[in-house]
Amino acid sequence: MLPFFPRRFIPICAAGGGQYDARMEARFCTHCGGPLRLGVPEGDNRERHICDACRVVHYQNPKIVTGCIPAWEDQVLLCRRAIEPRRGLWTVPAGFMENGETTYAGAARETLEEANARVEIQGLYLTVNLPHIDQVYMLFRARLLDLDFSPGEESLEVALFRESDLPWGRLAFATVELVLRRYFEDRRAGRFPVRMADIVRDPDQPRGYRVVSFQDA
Amino acid sequence: MLPFFPRRFIPICAAGGGQYDARMEARFCTHCGGPLRLGVPEGDNRERHICDACRVVHYQNPKIVTGCIPAWEDQVLLCRRAIEPRRGLWTVPAGFMENGETTYAGAARETLEEANARVEIQGLYLTVNLPHIDQVYMLFRARLLDLDFSPGEESLEVALFRESDLPWGRLAFATVELVLRRYFEDRRAGRFPVRMADIVRDPDQPRGYRVVSFQDA
Structure with a gap:
């Protein structure tokens, strides 16, 4: 029996820290090594x-990216990425949630790994759905516990920024721009409601995507 | 070369609707069919x-279970499970989030599938971390749009309950009890803050778990 031939094949990111892409066509069974086929299982309503x-x-399901906005007075801690994608651009500390941890423990872990920084996680702030890449961002407000930080293995540089100094044109991801704009607006208003938004691919927009706010208390 | 022999093996749920268990030991590469081994990749800090x-x-990562509390005046819609685990017990409509959808679209889809009911999703209400089973629940408040509902394939029965009629002793999961208790408390108080909690396995507790509230505005 010939192995299942993939209908589409999305190359994975081979660089260090590259996450196995769940959308990569699965061809062999992880359990017995046999060939896989696409089909709708009994009692189901979509192809598996x-x-x-x-x-x-x-089954293949979305992944959670968990992260935080580490604040020190009127400044936030950002990391300049040492890895692809978007090497050289700035981001909040964030990464794929791991098995066996909570969302907020994952956010604190990512901050330690990427910025060698210790934070107190204060609360959920913004959840972002990215259905075109099967990800859900969960971003927390956090308080930086001290100024002892430095670049982790995945960062070229780590620094504190005031709103006026922020490298707006050099942010790594749409989610990062979205959460930082919201954060400084809310900081001025003195309240941080929990929000949810979608980032939807849209080739007609100048940046190729648009932001849809679902919950905006 | 012998295939990798699993150190632990968790049987999967073979019944209809059983989700492939990500914690099931992976033995063969989905990409080339070769044997897998456990090891720490370069630049990483945990076994993969x-x-x-x-x-x-x-990589293996937590899954999102998305669901809602469909409300009609002072009543909520619950489903009695037709499938394992916890067949015969009551739950809010919820299930694994699918690729290509948003968290709240997934909650509405599960409600349609399990209760043939249409809802307007109103907002994120409770996020529950279950680190011992690598799941994150995202539960939304929702408004039932009409009284035209009936059991879907995964339900034996679907019904509206007032707080005083609720089958408290016959709820399927700890998350369901947690969200329903909170919901009726908040309903009395007239406000629904977004909350986060952890359900942690604890053999010393009468029910085998305890609830830790992280964010409780």
Whole structure:
């Protein structure tokens, strides 16, 4: 029996820290090594990767990216990325949530790994749906506990920025721009409601995407 | 070369609607079919499944369970489960978020699938971390749009309950009890702050778990 031939194939990011891309076509069963086929399992309503040899269905689901905005007085801590994608651009500390942890513990861990910085996580702030890449960002407000920080392995540089100094044109991701604009607006208003937004791919927009606010208390 | 032999093996749920368990030991590479080994990839700090043949690292990450509390005046819509686990017990409509959708669209989809009910999703209400099973629940407040509902394939029964009629002793999951208790408390107080909690396994507790509130505005 020939192995299943993929209908689409999305190359994975081979660089250090590259996350296995769940959308990469699965061809072999992780359980028995048999070939997978695309089909709708009984009682289901969408196509999955099915192994006919051992009858395992391989589901693929969105991933959580967890991160925070580490604040020190009127400044926020940003990291300049040492890895692809968007190497050289600035971001808030964030990364894929790991098994066995909570969302906010993951946000604190990412901050320690990327900026060698310790934070107290204060609360959920912004959830962003990115349905075109199967990700959900969960971004927390955080308080930097001291000024002892330095670039982690995935960062070229780590620095504090006031709103007026922020490298707006050199931010790594749409989510980062969205959360920082909201954050400084809310800081001026003196309140931080929990919000939810979608970033939707839209080739008609100048930047190729648009922001849809679902919950905006 | 012998295939990698699993150190632990968690049987998957073979019944209809059973989700592939990400914690099930992966033995073969989905990409090339080669054997996987456990090891810490370069630049990483934890064990992953690695394919030495094609150099793909297979990451495993938590899954999002999205759902809602469909309200009609002072009543909420619950479903009695037709599937394992917890067949015969009551739950709010909820299930694994799918690729390509937003968290709240997933909550509305689950409500349609499990209760043939249409809802307007009103806002994020409670996020629950379950680190021992690598899940994050995202539960939304919702308004039932009409009284035309009926059991979907995964439900034995669907019904509206007032707080005083609720089948408290026959709820399917700790998250369901947690969200319903909070919901009726908040309803009395006339406000629904966005909250986050952890459900942590604890064999010393009568029910085997305890609830830790992280964000409780």
